[in-house]
Amino acid sequence: MSKMGIGKIPNSVLKRIVLSQLGVSDPDVLVGPGIGEDAAIIRHCGGGLAFKSDPITGSVEEVGTLAVYVNANDIASRGAVPRWFLGCILLPQGSGESDLDRICKQIDSAAKELGIAVVGGHTEVTDGTTRPIVVGSMIGVTKNNRFITTGGASPGDAVYMTKAAGIEGTVILSSEPKIERSLGESFVKRCKSMLPKVSVVSECMLLADQEGVTSMHDVTEGGILGCAWEIAEASSSGILIDLSCVRVLEETRSLCAELDLDPFRLMGSGTVMFTVKAGSEALVEKSLSEAGIPYSRIGMIREAREGRQFRDMEGGIFSIPPPGSDELWRARTKG
Structure with a gap:
């Protein structure tokens, strides 16, 4: 058996070793x-x-x-x-x-x-x-004997995200000594002040009451693209994410530029990705707006045969691979 990298265990290994050994039914x-x-x-x-x-x-x-x-x-x-x-x-x-x-x-x-x-x-x-x-x-x-899964999305559902990409990773990596030396103490303080944004409980509670929401997934290791792949995998579907629609805070952009990281693959607690069935988008958007919760519509669930893809800032279409080691661990490994 091969050695594994730092971070979450690869999904292929999870399926083969972990999910095949689960005790009694x-x-x-x-x-x-x-x-x-x-x-x-x-x-x-x-x-x-x-x-x-x-x-x-x-x-x-x-x-x-x-x-x-x-x-x-x-x-x-x-x-x-x-x-x-x-x-x-x-x-x-x-x-x-x-x-x-x-x-x-x-x-x-x-x-x-x-x-x-x-x-x-x-x-x-x-x-x-x-x-x-x-x-x-x-x-x-x-709540009311109702629950939402990651695997509830269907082709035709719109894909949304709350807040912005890479919030947790930005908070954690702002403590790296190199960041204060390069970007200054005030920058580090701004990043650390984002800590309360890591909680998504309030937006999840609101979304759970929306009939049109078909799936929800907390963005963690692997960032926005890793989360998108997991929603598609759990739902046995395809997905297309438009990165030009994904909100990235200026602090995250600056930190990722300094450390040569991809903000779309950076640890992202603070964002919940969710899907909404066709015809319900306006009601869900209205509820989020009234609650003052930032959101972005970033893609679409597709048929499985159409694949799992993202559109980059220049309009190119690329496959979304299964999540690998998070950018946070890559930054730590580089030292």
Whole structure:
């Protein structure tokens, strides 16, 4: 077996090794693990519970906040309300009580912001890591026994995104010493001030109430293009994304230019990609506009035979490959 790169396990390996070894079959599992599917849905007492686990491995400064935000995002992208958080905090040797206190304060603050209770977890100092890692788990409750999947898109659906590309990656990479040296302290402060934008709970709750929304997916590793591929894969469909319609903040553009990164493949928590059936676009757009949530219409779901493609800034059409290592890890590897 070949060695794997840094970041999420390739989808081909997930299918072959991980998704083929899932224990017993349980009729109460309404949605289980799958490519691009953000959280499990379990039948419970006539309703549904959503479950998710996700680690924060790329950030040091905001690891506690991001652990809550990112796990809540995956629950919310199911159309479920995030309620209960558990955090496994792993600290490197040499950490002090102040390091643990900082992370716990971040978790507490983010949980209170989103109305979430911290109900358990684990803490330890280990020689198995060189920086703090928080492995978060979130449990949520479906609204009105309805939930949304990544794989619900159909040919003819319009593809949308909220906010802008690469928000999480911009926040994390702005801590790199090279960025402050090259772009200045005020630039770094602007990037760090984007941290609250990483949460997509509010827009997901709004979208979950829209009858015309057919799928939702939280943009994480692999960025906009990785997310688009996963929606198409989960939906057994094709997709066309127009990159000229994808909003990229000036801070993200500048940071990516400095580090020679692709903003469309940069870690993108803070954006939810969703699809809307034909005829419902105006109502969904109106709801987002009234709520003050920025959005862009960026593409179309197509028949599977038409492929998974993007149109670049010059109008060229290219295939979207399966997600590889995120641009954040490439930046870290380059040093």
